[in-house]
Amino acid sequence: MAKDTTDSRSRLLDAAMSEFASCGVAGARIDRIAAQAGCSKGLIYTYWGSKEALFDAVLEQFVDATFTDITLDPSDLGEYAGRLYDSGAANPNLVRLVTWYRLERANSDVAPPEAVAALESHIATVRDAQLAGHVTDRLDPLQLVLLARHIAAVWSVQGPEVLNFTESVFRRRTVVDAVRRLAAP
Numbered sequence: 001m002a003k004d005t006t007d008s009r010s011r012l013l014d015a016a017m018s019e020f021a022s023c024g025v026a027g028a029r030i031d032r033i034a035a036q037a038g039c040s041k042g043l044i045y046t047y048w049g050s051k052e053a054l055f056d057a058v059l060e061q062f063v064d065a066t067f068t069d070i071t072l073d074p075s076d077l078g079e080y081a082g083r084l085y086d087s088g089a090a091n092p093n094l095v096r097l098v099t100w101y102r103l104e105r106a107n108s109d110v111a112p113p114e115a116v117a118a119l120e121s122h123i124a125t126v127r128d129a130q131l132a133g134h135v136t137d138r139l140d141p142l143q144l145v146l147l148a149r150h151i152a153a154v155w156s157v158q159g160p161e162v163l164n165f166t167e168s169v170f171r172r173r174t175v176v177d178a179v180r181r182l183a184a185p
Helices: 002-027 030-037 041-047 051-069 077-090 092-105 113-131 141-157 168-183
Strands: none
Touching: 002 030, 002 041, 002 051, 002 092, 030 041, 041 051, 051 092, 051 113, 077 092, 077 141, 077 168, 092 141, 113 141, 141 168
């Protein structure tokens, strides 16, 4: 029985990831998520209570894991950005999900706790690296972390009119080099 519950939850989260990445919270439909997962829509409400809570669960599982699993090495902020780029390139739904989150939750006062904790940890790591002279102090630690994240994501928002001009390996190299130069003491 517990395995069935775990399997159902997992299938629902996977289906919800796909639906939310395609449609956002406002456009997502519980019926489509349930059908794709092979579960009843009532099960979604049993587990999460609302579509918004399901979105939060998807965000927590798939997005926050990215920022907590990808460690920030203070001696190489560029490689951190490269690993973020790799994650986005391998999982385009993550990028779409984050984009929908930013569009639909921009005015919210509530941030995912795991994302906040990861950001605070990364800021502290960069601050320590600045104090040790390993990273530039021309920019605030928050600015450096956010710039590294956004440079890593810049290719994910481009269309084929841009992407067709370069291969992924060169895009990654550009990300890593740009962040290394930005962070150089």
